[in-house]
Amino acid sequence: MMKNKNFSVLLGAAFLMATSAIGPGFLTQTAVFTEQLRADFGFVVLTSIILSFIAQINVWRVIGISGMRGQDIANTVLPGLGYFIAFLVALGGLAFNIGNVGGAAMGLEVVLGLDLKIGAAISAAIAITIFLSKEAGKAMDLFTKVLGALMILLVGYVALTTQPPVGEAIARTFVPTQMPMLAIITLVGGTVGGYITFSGGHRLLDAGISGKENLDEITNSSIMGISIALIMRVLLFLAVLGVVSKGIQLDPANPPASAFKLAAGVIGYKFFGLVICAAALTSIVGAAYTSVSFLKSFSKAIDDHENKWIIAFIAVSTLIFITIGRPVTLLVIAGSLNGLILPITLGTILVASVNKKVVGEYKHPKWMLILGILVVLITLYLGLQSLTGIKALFK
Numbered sequence: 001m002m003k004n005k006n007f008s009v010l011l012g013a014a015f016l017m018a019t020s021a022i023g024p025g026f027l028t029q030t031a032v033f034t035e036q037l038r039a040d041f042g043f044v045v046l047t048s049i050i051l052s053f054i055a056q057i058n059v060w061r062v063i064g065i066s067g068m069r070g071q072d073i074a075n076t077v078l079p080g081l082g083y084f085i086a087f088l089v090a091l092g093g094l095a096f097n098i099g100n101v102g103g104a105a106m107g108l109e110v111v112l113g114l115d116l117k118i119g120a121a122i123s124a125a126i127a128i129t130i131f132l133s134k135e136a137g138k139a140m141d142l143f144t145k146v147l148g149a150l151m152i153l154l155v156g157y158v159a160l161t162t163q164p165p166v167g168e169a170i171a172r173t174f175v176p177t178q179m180p181m182l183a184i185i186t187l188v189g190g191t192v193g194g195y196i197t198f199s200g201g202h203r204l205l206d207a208g209i210s211g212k213e214n215l216d217e218i219t220n221s222s223i224m225g226i227s228i229a230l231i232m233r234v235l236l237f238l239a240v241l242g243v244v245s246k247g248i249q250l251d252p253a254n255p256p257a258s259a260f261k262l263a264a265g266v267i268g269y270k271f272f273g274l275v276i277c278a279a280a281l282t283s284i285v286g287a288a289y290t291s292v293s294f295l296k297s298f299s300k301a302i303d304d305h306e307n308k309w310i311i312a313f314i315a316v317s318t319l320i321f322i323t324i325g326r327p328v329t330l331l332v333i334a335g336s337l338n339g340l341i342l343p344i345t346l347g348t349i350l351v352a353s354v355n356k357k358v359v360g361e362y363k364h365p366k367w368m369l370i371l372g373i374l375v376v377l378i379t380l381y382l383g384l385q386s387l388t389g390i391k392a393l394f395k
Contacts, residue, residue, distance in 0.1 A: 162242020
């Protein structure tokens with residue numbers, strides 16, 4: 001049983017991880033792949049969640065047992081590796097945060113009719129307010145829980161409205177007509193790629209929850225995080241499936257927005273605005289918090305003034321969006337590198353799980369280690385394919 005006094009923090013860490021994953025890209029990916037694959041997308045969701053679960057439970061457990069952040073674990077395994085991973089995570093976090101700011105601005109444009117630049121500034125101000133609080137951790141927990149629950153309720157309503165073929169979706173989830181590997185790795189990367197893998201684990205460390213005595217709580221929190229992401233993905237899948245199964249085409253300029261509008265008219269469109277705004281705001285918070293948590297071990301100045309650095313991270317992301325928009329080259333490079341972050345970080349965690357300098361006398365379950373190695377191999381192969389995005393830029 002989880003201790004009542006810790007439950008709020010455990011749930012907050014779970015929502016931080018889940019809502020970090022549920023950003024503008026999450027909404028677009030789900031809509032696009034559902035239109036392409038129809039009911040077969042259920043199999044993609046199931047497979048990607050299994051792979052994500054294996055990655056998360058390994059990462060959270062080793063972070064929790066060791067009481068060390070991801071970059072410190074990496075530096076213990078191989079001196080200098082932690083700096084490399086921190087660079088990749090921070091680069092990816094900054095690039096994707098530019099997109100998150102844009103997503104929040106788009107949501108405010110849909111709901112309130114605000115100019116994108118004004119919406120971006122307001123979104124940044126909301127996120128920054130959290131880290132101005134003396135109890136920033138508690139404020140972040142509450143923020144992600146409230147907006148996460150709001151997203152689930154709104155998307156659940158739209159899913160009911162579209163009346164999707166649930167029976168067919170269930171059947172194709174377990175017996176698909178195709179094996180779309182690209183969609184699977186895209187979803188895995190979007191659910192546990194980059195900084196997302198470490199967001200919840202680092203939050204628990206900051207809350208003082210680590211060590212063997214808290215192992216059950218750490219494991220339960222990681223399972224809650226994946227479950228929340230699964231619920232949101234399934235509801236969104238069903239909402240879009242209900243639209244496309246009727247032969248209606250989504251607007252390629254904004255697939256998720258058109259799905260909501262086709263499902264529930266103007267109200268559905270406004271709901272989309274609220275959902276993408278909530279998704280983007282929580283992702284802004286998660287990306288900034290976790291990216292800075294990877295840097296604070298390397299400088300006492302960052303550690304002592306963590307909230308100020310998080311605020312600066314959000315401000316820089318917003319200024320880039322407002323002044324030069326979303327730099328396509330940076331996003332493509334960061335996206336391609338993001339495909340390689342998971343196998344590197346998970347592989348490092350698996351090596352650390354049997355390293356006494358990291359975990360002491362703790363014995364990592366063999367089934368977790370074996371399944372973790374399998375996920376590393378799968379994501380490494382498919383991550384290497386994503387490097388074609390970088391090659392294309394220089395042709």
